[in-house]
Amino acid sequence: MKFANFVVPEAIRADLAAEDKEGVIREMVQALEGAGGIESDELESIVRAILKREELGSTGIGRGVAVPHTKHPSVDRLVGTVAVSSDGVDFDSLDGEKVYLFFLLISPPDRPGDHLRALENISRQLRDDTFCRFLKQSKTPEDIRQLLDEADNNQFGS
Amino acid sequence: MSEPKLARTVTVVNREGVHARAATLVAGTVRRFQSKVELIKSRHRVDGTDVLQILSLGAAEGEELQLEAAGPDAAAALDALVELFRGKFGENAEADKQEK
Numbered sequence: 004m005k006f007a008n009f010v011v012p013e014a015i016r017a018d019l020a021a022e023d024k025e026g027v028i029r030e031m032v033q034a035l036e037g038a039g040g041i042e043s044d045e046l047e048s049i050v051r052a053i054l055k056r057e058e059l060g061s062t063g064i065g066r067g068v069a070v071p072h073t074k075h076p077s078v079d080r081l082v083g084t085v086a087v088s089s090d091g092v093d094f095d096s097l098d099g100e101k102v103y104l105f106f107l108l109i110s111p112p113d114r115p116g117d118h119l120r121a122l123e124n125i126s127r128q129l130r131d132d133t134f135c136r137f138l139k140q141s142k143t144p145e146d147i148r149q150l151l152d153e154a155d156n157n158q159f160g161s
Numbered sequence: 162m163s164e165p166k167l168a169r170t171v172t173v174v175n176r177e178g179v180h181a182r183a184a185t186l187v188a189g190t191v192r193r194f195q196s197k198v199e200l201i202k203s204r205h206r207v208d209g210t211d212v213l214q215i216l217s218l219g220a221a222e223g224e225e226l227q228l229e230a231a232g233p234d235a236a237a238a239l240d241a242l243v244e245l246f247r248g249k250f251g252e253n254a255e256a257d258k259q260e261k
Contacts, residue, residue, distance in 0.1 A: 059182060060182055060185055062181050064181060064184070064185065064212040064213060064216070065211075065212055065213065066213060068213070070181050072181070097185060097188075097212065115176050115177040115178065115180075115222075116178070116221060118177070118180065119177065119178040119179075119180055119219055119221055120219055122180060122181060122216050122219070123216060123217060123218070123219025124219075125216075126213045126214070126216035126217040127217045129213055130213060130214065130217060
């Protein structure tokens with residue numbers, strides 16, 4: 004499940020304006036909507052579902068990374084996006100630290116395998132310090148796109 | 162690890178596999194014990210306290226993982242993990258909550 008298989012390139016954000024958890028999620032889902040990755044009239048429902056999932060336990064899994072996500076019946080394949088916050092956001096992370104890198108995933112309810120494989124890919128790439136560092140230092144969505152491409156082409160260790 | 166290792170094999174029986182919430186529960190469980198615990202799938206060996214590493218195994222429904230533990234409470238640590246996998250990480254409880 005390469006990044007190219009689920010990340011909507013036009014929804015990538017290199018400097019999130021939001022300063023809190025709900026703000027980040029909303030900004031990223033709006034970016035997906037703007038890019039045509041999700042239907043406009045499903046936006047609120049999706050944001051609510053992602054926030055509800057956060058209530059079960061923060062997806063701030065440590066090391067400055069969060070993977071907010073939900074299943075949603077309005078999508079027929081996995082869609083997602085990537086965003087970077089230069090100042091970091093408090094996300095109730097497991098390690099208590101701020102989050103700078105966000106991978107948001109929306110998956111169809113009947114395909115848990117796709118979601119899992121996306122998480123597997125994301126986490127494998129993030130184990131590489133260079134990938135993390137470059138991602139955090141990204142200035143433009145194009146920078147991020149390029150990094151994801153390089154990751155897909157195994158430029159970073161796994 | 163210089164201490165004797167204990168090992169158990171677990172099968173992933175929940176539909177969603179070892180996803181973010183499951184990996185978080187695994188890491189949280191391992192951290193309750195003093196012993197060092199590793200999870201192995203195929204040739205990948207990861208640290209049981211590290212959520213990102215656990216996720217990188219991409220352990221899906223039906224797959225087997227080896228658990229290895231070394232330390233004073235290794236047996237208890239493995240028992241707790243086996244129970245966690247068997248209980249599907251409380252998945253049915255989660256599904257109920259989300260529907261409400």
